Amino acid sequence: MSTDQVTAERLVAAPAERIFALLSDAARHREIDGSGTVQGTSNESEPLYMGSVFGMSMKMGLPYSTKNEVVEYEPNRRIAWRTTGLFGLIGGRVWRYELVDQGSSTIVRETWDISRDRQRVALRRGNMPRSTKRNIERTLERIATVVEGS
Template sequence: MVARTASGSVVVPAPPSEVFALLVDPRRHAEIDGSGTVQQVVEAPDRLELGSRFSMGMKMGAAYRTANTVVEFEPDRRIAWKHFAPHRWRYELEPVEGGTRVTETWDASRYNTITFLPVRALGFPAKAQQGIDATLRRLRERFS
């Protein structure tokens, strides 16, 4: 069975409310994106919530846009979004001594075997893991 998720965690020296404030502001996503694909916000509300739709200018080889929808939302604890494909980007926050444990997950568990093949051919989930590792480093540095 091929893995359909990539995930990592880091403790940042900030309370969950501060970390969550960054994650719910799509204009700031490019600040922490370690994958190098997130370029800028195209259209978005000031603050994301469950059901919010937002568009991002992206670049992975060629430039493109994504239209995303927030599909999981628990204030100061969890946010996840997806675009047309079934995979999700999720951030989970847990208060711990010294700050907040942030877990980022790329979750492609909703793909069936056939629809996952092209995603796997593009190098995922390994590509997602590299981006997650770099994003979490940037997030820790942002709050240090």
């Protein structure tokens, strides 16, 4: 991987407001997760906002949990959270969603940003960037399925 970011985007036939409502509801992240690793959330149904902290139950081989903090927030345009684990000893990657309103459709861009991740050197190697790209594309497909049917 030549950069610290993996990005994919998709045109979704739904307004940005509907997509943002889905993304800012941590309780629904399992529903849209294209990797299959999200098992649940500790966040009640309260929408996320700048500075929100929420936990995720994850499973990639073995179960683990993460702490996530919303670090970018612009209603109906951008939301991002930084993910850490093991009491902040690992992680630091940012999951970012950017929405570009196209009228009745929206360009949804998801980015995995490891530029400040403690494991970024290891994450750049091997299959992780490629598998992350596939998982992002699956997530975008799931987002489209959920909001286009609403």
